[in-house]
Amino acid sequence: MASPNVSGQAYAFMAMTPVMPGEEQPLAEYLRGLRARGPSPLARLARTHLARFVIVPDFKNDPTWKQRHEEHLDLNYLIFTSNLDGDLDSYLDELCEKLAPEAKEIWGRCVGCPESAEGAALKTYLRHNQIDTGIFFAAYGEATVATVRKALREREKMIAFAIRAQGMAPAALHEAFLAEFIGAQ
Amino acid sequence: MASVQIDLGDIQGDILRAYGNDYDNTTYAFVKIECPPEQARAWFHGVVDHVTTAETWPPGEKPLTTLNVAVTAPGLRALGVSEDVVGSFSREFRAGMSSRSELLGDVGPSDPNSWEPGLGTGDAHVLLTINAKQAADHQRALGKMKEAMDAVGGLRIVYQEDTELLPGAREHFGYSDGFAQPAIEGASDDKARGGGVPLKDGKWRALAAGEFILGYPDEDTRVDPKKRLPNAPAAPLGRSGTYMVWRKLYQDIALWRRVMRDAAKLYEGGDEHLLSAKVVGRWTNGAPLVKYPDEEPRGYDPKTAEDVNDFRYDGDVDGMRCPLGAHIRRSNPRDALAAVAGPKGVIGFDGHLSFRHRMIRRGMPYGRVLPEGVTEDDGVDRGLVFVSFQGSISRQFEGVQVQWLNAGNIFGLGHDKDFLLGDPHGTGKMTIQGKPPFFLAPQEVFVRTRGGEYLFVPGMTALAALADGTAG
Amino acid sequence: MSIQTPAPAPITATGTQPRNHDGQAIAITVFSTIKLWGRVFLPVLFFVTRRIPKLTGTLRQLSFIHFARWTVIGKLPYNGPPQKKGRFRYPHMYFESNFNGGWEEYIDAFSHILTDGMTAFWGSSYGFPKPLPTAPFKRYIQDNETEADHYYCAYPEATSTMIQRSLELDKKLVALKRDARRMDPDAFAAAYRRFLTDAQNAL
Numbered sequence: 001m002a003s004p005n006v007s008g009q010a011y012a013f014m015a016m017t018p019v020m021p022g023e024e025q026p027l028a029e030y031l032r033g034l035r036a037r038g039p040s041p042l043a044r045l046a047r048t049h050l051a052r053f054v055i056v057p058d059f060k061n062d063p064t065w066k067q068r069h070e071e072h073l074d075l076n077y078l079i080f081t082s083n084l085d086g087d088l089d090s091y092l093d094e095l096c097e098k099l100a101p102e103a104k105e106i107w108g109r110c111v112g113c114p115e116s117a118e119g120a121a122l123k124t125y126l127r128h129n130q131i132d133t134g135i136f137f138a139a140y141g142e143a144t145v146a147t148v149r150k151a152l153r154e155r156e157k158m159i160a161f162a163i164r165a166q167g168m169a170p171a172a173l174h175e176a177f178l179a180e181f182i183g184a185q
Numbered sequence: 186m187a188s189v190q191i192d193l194g195d196i197q198g199d200i201l202r203a204y205g206n207d208y209d210n211t212t213y214a215f216v217k218i219e220c221p222p223e224q225a226r227a228w229f230h231g232v233v234d235h236v237t238t239a240e241t242w243p244p245g246e247k248p249l250t251t252l253n254v255a256v257t258a259p260g261l262r263a264l265g266v267s268e269d270v271v272g273s274f275s276r277e278f279r280a281g282m283s284s285r286s287e288l289l290g291d292v293g294p295s296d297p298n299s300w301e302p303g304l305g306t307g308d309a310h311v312l313l314t315i316n317a318k319q320a321a322d323h324q325r326a327l328g329k330m331k332e333a334m335d336a337v338g339g340l341r342i343v344y345q346e347d348t349e350l351l352p353g354a355r356e357h358f359g360y361s362d363g364f365a366q367p368a369i370e371g372a373s374d375d376k377a378r379g380g381g382v383p384l385k386d387g388k389w390r391a392l393a394a395g396e397f398i399l400g401y402p403d404e405d406t407r408v409d410p411k412k413r414l415p416n417a418p419a420a421p422l423g424r425s426g427t428y429m430v431w432r433k434l435y436q437d438i439a440l441w442r443r444v445m446r447d448a449a450k451l452y453e454g455g456d457e458h459l460l461s462a463k464v465v466g467r468w469t470n471g472a473p474l475v476k477y478p479d480e481e482p483r484g485y486d487p488k489t490a491e492d493v494n495d496f497r498y499d500g501d502v503d504g505m506r507c508p509l510g511a512h513i514r515r516s517n518p519r520d521a522l523a524a525v526a527g528p529k530g531v532i533g534f535d536g537h538l539s540f541r542h543r544m545i546r547r548g549m550p551y552g553r554v555l556p557e558g559v560t561e562d563d564g565v566d567r568g569l570v571f572v573s574f575q576g577s578i579s580r581q582f583e584g585v586q587v588q589w590l591n592a593g594n595i596f597g598l599g600h601d602k603d604f605l606l607g608d609p610h611g612t613g614k615m616t617i618q619g620k621p622p623f624f625l626a627p628q629e630v631f632v633r634t635r636g637g638e639y640l641f642v643p644g645m646t647a648l649a650a651l652a653d654g655t656a657g
Numbered sequence: 658m659s660i661q662t663p664a665p666a667p668i669t670a671t672g673t674q675p676r677n678h679d680g681q682a683i684a685i686t687v688f689s690t691i692k693l694w695g696r697v698f699l700p701v702l703f704f705v706t707r708r709i710p711k712l713t714g715t716l717r718q719l720s721f722i723h724f725a726r727w728t729v730i731g732k733l734p735y736n737g738p739p740q741k742k743g744r745f746r747y748p749h750m751y752f753e754s755n756f757n758g759g760w761e762e763y764i765d766a767f768s769h770i771l772t773d774g775m776t777a778f779w780g781s782s783y784g785f786p787k788p789l790p791t792a793p794f795k796r797y798i799q800d801n802e803t804e805a806d807h808y809y810c811a812y813p814e815a816t817s818t819m820i821q822r823s824l825e826l827d828k829k830l831v832a833l834k835r836d837a838r839r840m841d842p843d844a845f846a847a848a849y850r851r852f853l854t855d856a857q858n859a860l
Contacts, residue, residue, distance in 0.1 A: 004707065012726050014751070016733060018740040031806035032676065040679075042809040050723055050755040053807040054686045059749060060801050062783035067690060067747070074741040077733075079686070081753060083724040112736025129734045131751075134703040137713055137725040139817050143824055151823035152815050154830060155599075159860050162853065163614055163626045167451040170846035174837070177849065181834050288668055405790045413790065503858065523719055532718065537769045538762075579672075580761060588759055592669045594681070594816045595758060597720075597858060621850045622857035 005133045008141025010049070011084050011091070015129045019055065019076040023109035027078065028055055030105050042082075044098045047091055049145055051082035053106070078110055080126075085144040096122045157181075189371040189394055189401060191239075195425040195644045196398060197253050198237040199316070199547055200574050201372040206354055207247055208316035210323040211549045213346045213431065213570060214330065215309035215638070220339025222265030222654070228337040229264060230652040232313070238645060250326040251316040254648065255429050255640035257281065260310030261651075270657040273419040274641065277579045278428060281307070282637045288583065290591045293608065295634035301433065303343030304636030312431065312640055344636065346433060348549040348570055356550050357436045357567050358461075358605070361471035364493045365517050367392050367543040379494035382536040383520040387497075396576050397545055400424035400644075403576055404540055415576060418641070422656055425644025427574045430544075430582045432637035434606075436568040438555040441631045446560065452623050463617045464604050464625070466511030473513070478506035499533060502526045504618035509596050512605045515589050517543070522595060538595075542584045544573040568632070578639055606632050669816075672760035674804045680813020681757050682723065684805045687798060691729065691748040695781025699729050699750070702777055715774070719766060723810075723817045725754040727778060750782060757816040764795050826859035 005012045019027055031053050034040060042051050056077045061070045084091050096103070100118040107113045107122065114121035140148065161180050165173055191201070198204065218225040237251040256264070258279045261271050277285060283297035283305030291297060297305040313330060317323035334340040356362045366373075368380030368391040381389040382404075395403030399417040406413050417423030445464075449457035458481070462468045468477065471487030475496050487493045498514065498521035501507055507514055514521060517539070524533030552567025575581035588594075593601035593611065602611035607628060614626035643651060650656040670678040677684045691699065706712050716722055728751040732744040756763055767775055768788040775788040784800075786793040812820070833852045837845055853860075 002707075004703070010724070012724070014726075014728065016730070018733075018736055021739060028806055034807050040807065040809040042807075043811070048809065048811060050682060050684075050808075050810045052684050052686070052753070052805045052809070054803050054805050056688065056803050059688060059690055060784075062690065063800075064784055067692075067783040069746055071690060071746050075739065079751075081726075083755065110736070111738075111740050129736070131728060131730060131733075133726050133728050134699065134750075135706050135727045137716060137722065139717065139720065139723055140821055140824060143820075145811050147827075148812060148815075148820050148824070151827040152812060152820065155819070155823040155826050155859070158826065158830060159612060159614065159624075162860060163624045165849075166624055170842035173849060174840070174842040174845040177837055177845070181830075182838060288671065405792055409790045413792070415792070509858070525718060534770050538766060541765055583671075584759065584762065587671060588669055588762060594669060594818055595721075597818055597822065599816075599819050599822070600814075616857060616860060618857055619854075621853040622860070624860075 003132075005088075005136060007136045007138035009086055009144065010136075010138040010141040011086065011088050012081070012133045012136040012138075013084060013088055013091070014079065014081045014131045014133065015126045016131055017078050017080075017107060017110040017113070017125075017129045018074070019078050020109055020111055021075065024055065024057070024076045027106065027109045031055070034102075041099055041102045045082075045084075045091070045095055047085040047094070047145055049083045049085070049148070051080070051084075054079045054081075075111070078106070080106075083138070085146075092123045092126055095126075096120070191371040191394055191398070191401070192425060193239040193241070195646055196239040197642055197644070197648075198239050198251060199253060199314075200397065200427055200545060200642065201239050201369060201394075202241075203366075203547060204247075204251060204316055206350060207318055208251070209350045210317045210320060211348045211570075212313075212315045212317075212323065212327060213348070214313045214315070214327075214342050215303060215344040216311040216313060216334065217303075217308045217341045217343045218260065218263035218310045218339070219341060220337070222263065224337060224339055225264055226652055226654055228333060228340055229311075231333050231337075232311075233645075233648045233652045236645065236648060247318070249318050249322040251314075252326070253314040253642070255312040255314070255431075255642045256651075257309055257312075257638050257640055259307045261641075263310045264651055264656075265654055266651070266656050270419050270422065273423070275416070275428070275578060277583065278639045278641060280639075281305070282430070282432075282639045285583070289586050289634075290602075290608065291634045291637075294630060297636075300634070300636040301344055304433070304638060308343045309638050312429075312638070346551055346570055348551040351550050351554055355469070356548075356569055357438050357552070357554065358441060358465070359469050360465055360467060361469065361487045363546060363548065364471060364487055365513065366494075367397070367545060369394055369397060376494075378491075379496060382540040383497055384535055392540065392543060396541070396543060396581075397427055397574055399426050399576055419657055421650050422641075422643055422647045424646065426647055427576065427642050428578045429640040429642050430571070430573045430575070430578060430637070431640060432571040433551070433635040434569045434571055435566065435633045435635045437562065437629075437631050437633070438567065439560050439562040440629055442560045444629055444631075448625055452617075452625075460617070460623075460625070463508050463511060464615065466507050466513035474507040474511065475501050497521075499524065499531045502531055502533075505620075508615070508617050510593060510598050510601055510604065510615050512603055515593075515596065515603050516585060518589070518596070542581055542589070544575045544581050544585065547572040547574070566635075568635070571637075574642065602628065604628060669758055672762075676805050676808060679808050679810040681816050682808075682810035682813060683754075683756055683758075683760060683763070684808045685752070685754045685756070685760070685763075685798075686803045686805060687752040687801045688803070689750045689752070689779060689782035689785065689801055691750055692781050692783060693747070695750075696729075696731070696748050698781055699727075699748075699778075703727070703729075712774075715771060719770070720818045720821060721757045721763065721766075721816070723755040723757075723820070725752075725756075727752050747783075750779075752778075755810070757818070761795070764798060765791055768794055822859040826856050829856045829859075 104117040108117040368376035370391040377389040377391040381391045393407040395401040403415045468481040522538035590603040600611040604615040617623040768791040
């Protein structure tokens, strides 16, 4: 049976890890400050389509109280989800290597995270805290990030060409197209 | 469902039903209150006594002039309305149009910093709209307005726009305009075809009054078993009122003519008339392209022709008749959103993606016409005073401006902006669908925002409460 | 003329908090508490939905979602103290979506078009009002939504629809490129016209 985490070649990863008491605020500030410090570190993981970090402080209980018992989270939890290309194992390897500087600040503030917060130890930790998806919907699950990027670039190029080429005679059109899309050979 | 009874006597005029083209002259005067609230209310009292309501006139008894009133958020405060009550108005209304400039695309030459003085600064408090049949009546009404202000003192007109209908009731680009008005339950049910919500099997239904008039069920709550009403300001202001958007839009007619002339050289043997119609979605006489794709029908009278507004896009999913990015298709897409042609016909969502984004439009052109054939600018300020009425500025006016006109994504058009109203900062082109398609480029700025305000048009009871200082 | 640098894209990601968007992409993160019958019903619903792709056809046609997921969580992996061990009293549903357009338009579309689907997915959650009218439904989503602390999209200027159209275009363009060199100018001009006609709504 196909994994519920997979749609096409896309993979839905989710890890939900408990935040150490007292570290909630520093973790939130760190994550919220990432944008101000430059491009998202997640951009280093070239197989990531979309990803997020969300700290969930508690469950919301039903205000109409049809729910018999209140239920609360014991701690704040950090959710990391990623919509990624291909196989999870090699993705996590990449993550544990390329996100090492940030991982210590992020998962290093979570209960049970190994001291070093990198490499195989971090990978084992994330795997341990992985939660399987129920339904994964991917609009373009067959396309990798690289494929999408290339297609978007080609579209921009094609639009510009189509405007420029309007009204060209066949010979000029042919020549311009070869120059633009095939390159001189 | 029982039809809703609308209390016309409590609603200001020209909202649910247009006063009509009998009124050649319209003045918009923005008044700043520089006196204490009690003094301002004394003046306001006198104004309110002359306000025209939505009640229908007996045949042949249209008044020579009409008067209507709207207020901005600073205006409510200047009239002495409490912060609590002001806080019950919508966020975007309180923030004001100029604070939403980036969202609305009012950037570059449309930036609020370069707007007409008195607009977008918090100085415009009360908008008086005066309609008159003839110039003489118009002057008399303006004189009375100023007299009343001078009698009280501490009131100043910070911006005034005098407008006049153009010959043939066209707008400056040369198009007959303003037919696609929403049909409203209890007010204009007879206009449901084309004006209402497109349903399955070719049927239509008028829109719930609450989409436009507060205090009535809207399209969301009309079938609510709990009979909840849409969000509205605190009573009595929340009943019979509506939010109003006022924008002065300059139109660069000479530039428009040059761009169309030059672009048409590569289009259908130089058919400039057709190319312009493709951009707009209508021929100059108002005939919609989706009905008349090949040539402008002769003798077409938009005032009597039913198909001027009674049409859908289900027979034109690919935009071969009316381009997917045509102005009228973007600003009122009817059943077009996300519709696809399937083997067994069109699979679409009827009006489900568009029916919460309708507006009543009551614009007026301003400035002299640029004579036909002139392609160099003559320096005259001309364009359109855009006016819309809606229950929610963010959902209706801003939704259309942001998601439909400034961005093309929802139509599958990527970053293409509306070619008529947009700027080159999207893709910078418009696709005219065809075999092969034509790419209209480069995009220029034909329309610039010269100022605007978000206002609230109170109902008659609410106006009286504002004048009495009992609005809370 | 050519497009050198992509122009600043129009703002379409409206109606949500600032950390919930990256360019055109909006993140929505929602937890809900599931009634006990949902523990049985939801896995069945998920199973069926996975096997019948047609059920997600409407989502595909609406085309404003990049990726979305629904996950039922009955217990969390244990990492040692101070974390408490054991199952939750109620199962909880995690929902995330990555989409384009305004938050409000997104929920409206869900309510009006996927009314039955919304009821199927959230009907077993406590406090869930019906999808219609939308105002209470929006309030419910807002109450249960958590703002992202950091959100990333690999192509913030593009939308899901643009990506899908670009991928279609690319396939057609590959064919034209493959054949272009061995064609004579007239044959190419004809092929190019056919290509434009065929691919115009991806441009």
